[in-house]
Amino acid sequence: EPEVTQTPSHQVTQMGQEVILRCVPISNHLYFYWYRQILGQKVEFLVSFYNNEISEKSEIFDDQFSVERPDGSNFTLKIRSTKLEDSAMYFCATTPQETQYFGPGTRLLVL
Template structure:
């Protein structure tokens, strides 16, 4: 079965640094998402992306965050000036209809 791939699987960064999380969605999907999950908590929506633009974003997704689809296959989440509370598992997801396919996640640790 096709899958969503995310890199890196783990990312450790210093507070204030910028990180870029990468995702390769399933090739024929048109809708892309980022979710995050703080340890032991629920999965939270960050942003959805369709037709090369953000379609919806949550309150969490402030000016610190940005998304891009730079080359038609990768889908990236950039976090500028990371904070301690950004530490979480970040999941990319894609869909062709209602069903979401999640990647295996990037565990971000901000020290």
């Protein structure tokens, strides 16, 4: 059964550094999402992406964040200048229509 994959599984970075989180969607899926889960808190929507454009974003998704699909397969989330409060588990999800399938997540720790 096809799965969403994410790399890296863990990332440790220094505050102010840029990080890029990668996701490989299921091949026939058209809609892509990023969510995050701060330790002990609920899963929160960050951004949705369709047809090479952001379709919706939350207030969390400020100018420090960006998404792109650089090569038609990967879907990336970039954080330009990480802050301590960006430490979280980041999940990618993809869907052909209404049901979202989640990747295993990237645990980001900002020191």
